[in-house]
Amino acid sequence: MGKLTPEAILDAIRRLAQAGELEVSSTDVIRATHGSSATVRRHLDALCSSGQLTRSGQARAVRYRLAGVAATVQTATREAPSAVLHPVWSLDAVELGRKLDAPLAARDPVTYRREFVEDYVPNxxxxxxxxxAEELYRAGRLREQQPAGTYARKVLEQLLIDLSWSSSRLEGNRYTLLATEELFRRGTAGSDADAVMLLNHKTAIEFLVDAVPLQGLSAALIQNLHAVLMQDLLADTDALGTIRKKLVNISDTVYVPTQVPAVLEEMLEIILAKARLIKNPVEAAFFLWVNLAYLQPFEDGNKRTSRLAANIPLMLYNCAPLSFLDVDPHDYAQAMLGVYEFRDVSRAVDLFAWSWRRSMKKYVVVMESMGAPNPLRLRYREHLTEAIGLVVLDRKSAQAAMEKLGLTEDQAPGFPAMLLEELKKLEVFNCARYRLTLTATQAWIDASRPY
Structure with missing residues (x-):
């Protein structure tokens, strides 16, 4: 990128204003332009002196806004609350957008470059x-130490709707958010492919929340994720979760993915191995999202697999989930095309950061709305896990388990009722919180839930 100019500073502030940020700090401008602190502040002072910007506040509270046009922008923003929202694009992302706006015939065909992954050294x-990445991790992680997957479980009900609907909408799904909620309450799809897509997303998210804390990030997990997402949507059931052996062409791009199954399998393993080594979960999530989509390892459903897979590192480190809320399909397509055709992640970075911040704010509110945890549940948390383990794994009755642990009503008031209630609600998709495997839980359910 060339030398930072006052015009570039003004352009960045205009884009921030169009995104609704009418007053910005110097830090906001530095982030939008990738300029040095000294250069940005020097240009801001000059633009204020020339009357092109106005300044308010003091010290760290100093804010800048465009002179003259600010009121117009504010009015337009206020009158159009339902307008499509977009990230504030960095200068690099704007330049990439110009390249991608060129007609297909003017862009040179390209194929997969394995060095994009091979040259990457984790950390x-x-x-x-x-x-x-470090700023986002600090902002989005659960403060207290909890078992992996705790954050996702706490907001699961909302996450199922948000991520299922947002991801499906990016695939052209026609369901509204309200219709999606109704579908999930009803639970049956009929012959509606859009409904199948949404229900598959719901099942896939439940699978991740259950399996990730136990399995971590592995090829088997990703392949199972793909199989669940694409169930009843692929004509060839042999293609579910398997590395593709068919040619794949992507519309509206000059990118042609590699068509060699051995390369696809090898690169998938390398991607996952490197992602497991990345210590910052935000960078790991971004790395997975970008690289799984770029590789295109499956016959179909690669982008939706990459979106859900991006949540795996976030779950492992108890960060807010990424649900791609309010992402415009064109913005998403441009972010992917930048990677496909130029191996340029600038638009993807802006989109990811913007989307995750929106997700983060949403789930902080969801967590706050739940209020304080039940003190009785906190008191008996470990005891509940032990008792349920005795019932499910050792096939003891609930009464025998309570007597063995010294948790009868006389010894632990309120515990017996809580145990019986939890045994009624125990399912394969929520068993991990009690450190139970899917197989053991299913066997107990198949035996008619003896307790």
Whole structure:
């Protein structure tokens, strides 16, 4: 990128204003332009002196806004609350957008370049700017130490709707958010392919929340994720979860993915191996999202698999889930095309950071709305796990389990009723919180839930 100019500073502030940020700090401008602190502040002072910007506040509270046009932008924003929202694009992302706006005939065909992954060294290389990844991790992680997957479980009901609907909408799904909620309450799809897509997303998210804390990130997990997402949507059931052996062409791009199954399998393993080594879960999530989509390892459903897979590192480190709320399909397509055709992640970075911040705010509110945890449940948390383990694994009766642990009503008031209630609600998709395997839980359910 060339030398930072006052015009570039003004352009960045205009884009921030169009996104609804009418007053910005110097830090906001530095982030939008990738300029140095000293250069940005020097240009801001000059633009204020020339009357093109106005300044308010003091010290760290100093804010800048465009002179003259600010009121117009504010009015337009206020009158159009339902307008499509977009990230504030960095200068690099704007330049990439110009390249992608060129007609297909003017862009050179390209294919998969394995060095995009092979040259990446975990914790030394960064696809996302390191400072941004660290900032996002600090903002989005659960503060207290909890078992992996706790954050996702706490907001699961809302996450199922948000991520299922947002991801499906990016695939052209026609269901509204309200219709999606109704579908999930009803639970049956009939012959509606859009409904199948949504229900598959719901099942896939439940699968991840259950399996990730136990299995971590593995090829088997990703392949099972794909199989669940694409169930009843692929004509060839042999293609579910398997590395593709068919040619794949992507519309509206000059990118042609590699068509060699051995390369696809090898690169998938390399991607997952490197992602497991990345210490910052935000960078790991971004790395998975970008690289799974770029590789296109499956016959279909690669983008939706990459979106859900991006949540795996976030679950493992108890960060807010990424649900792609309010992402415009054109913005998403441009972010992917930048990677496909130019191996340029600038638009993907802006989109990811913007979307995750929106998700983060949503789930903080969801967590706050739940209020304080039930003190009785906190008191008996470990005891509940032990008792349910005795019932499910050792096939003891609930009464025998309570007597063995010294948790009868006389010894632990309120515990027996809580145990019986939890045994009624125990299912394969929620058993991991009691450190139970899917197989053991299913066997207990198949035996008619003896307790």
């Amino acid at each position: 030394e290389s960064w696809l996302m700017p390191q400072a941004l």
